[in-house]
Amino acid sequence: MRPPRLCSGAMGIELRHLRCFLAVAEESSITRAAQRLRLSQPTVSRTLAALERDVGARLVDRSTHHVSLTPQGRIFREKATAAVAAFDEALTPGRPGRPRPLRLGHAWSALGAYTTPLLRRWERELPDTPLELLRIDDRTAGLARGEVDAAVLRGRIEAPGLVAETLYLEERVAAVTADGPLAARDRLTLADLAGVPVVINEVSGVTALDLWPPGARPPATVAVTTTDDWLTAIAAGRGAGVSVVSTAETHPHPGVAYRPLPDVPRVPVLLAYRAAAAHPALPRLLEIAREVTAGAG
Structure with a gap:
């Protein structure tokens, strides 16, 4: 298999082509990529097709509604991610002589109770290097697209070019409508939740129907794409969440x-x-993160 090219003097690839491709790769959907980029679906499809013509390889398999990367696309994703990250880094504003900020992404809760200790330690020990905590609603919290330098993620992550270290294991909770019957109990089980629809954040959540055993799964799912929408759906009585x-x-x-x-x-x-x-x-972020979470579950 010949690796796809990233640049050539005869090619017309622009940054918008790479951002479009990375959005499709991250979302596994032309529709969701278009929503993220605030473009129409035909525009995203045309941009992707133009990129494939210039690269000389098929990057995305569109044979199903759930698009996936081809082997060439997976190779190209690593190159495109590095190229976009380098461009963004070159344009990052900063004062002369001062290190650029370290951008730490998260999808919804960062390190939970350990977030404030981490930020305080960082400010005390590295005051000249700002640590920017950014909430980005996607599976890798902007890391795969080069929007951040590191990210706090949960669950299994499969993305090319990423390295992940487990800091600790976190207990799960059920989220139910506050005035519903399930809220009257002190604790719940998966079986308790199997009788109501389950609200699933399809973009950055850690819950899917396979969390329940076959034959004992909730009757329906309610799909959302952000934590805020997840909370709103549960509060409205549309289902429970995990x-x-x-x-x-x-x-x-x-x-x-x-x-x-x-x-x-x-x-x-x-x-x-x-x-x-x-x-x-x-490396210092990794050290501090390990230290502030030491002793966690």
Whole structure:
């Protein structure tokens, strides 16, 4: 298999082509990529087709509604991610002589109760290198697209060019309508939730129907794409959700009650970063993150 090219004097590839391709790769959907980029679906399709013509290889398999990368596309994704990250880094504003900020992404709850200790340690020990905490609603919290230097992620992550270290394991909780019958219980089980629809964040959540055993799964799912929409759906009585303890700590909601869910495996909390183009302060971030979470589950 011949690796796809990234640049050539005869090619007309622009940054917009690479961003479009990375959005499709991250979302596994032309529709969701178009929504993220605020473009029409035909525009995204045309941009992707133009990129494939210039690269000289098919990058995306469109044979199903759930698009996937071809082998050439997976190779090209690593190259495109590095190219976009290098461009963004070159344009990052900063004061002369001062290190550029280290951007730490997260999808919804960062490190939970350990977030503030991490930020305070960083400010005390590296005051000249700003640590920017950015909430980005996608599976890798902007890391795969080069929007951040590192990210706090949960669950299993499969993305080319990323390295992840497990910091600790986090207990799960059930999220139910505050005035519903399930909220009256001190704790819940998966079986308790099997009789109601389950609200699933398809972009960055850690819950899917396969969390339940076959034959004992909820009757329906309610798909959302952000944590805010997930909370709103549960508060409105459209279903129940499953998340982690840090969600209850960082996202209280008057219409949502959180209850322990002890019969479910805990969720790995990861600190992930790109194998290439690392920020020079990244090793220190890893050290501090390990230290502030030491002794966690």
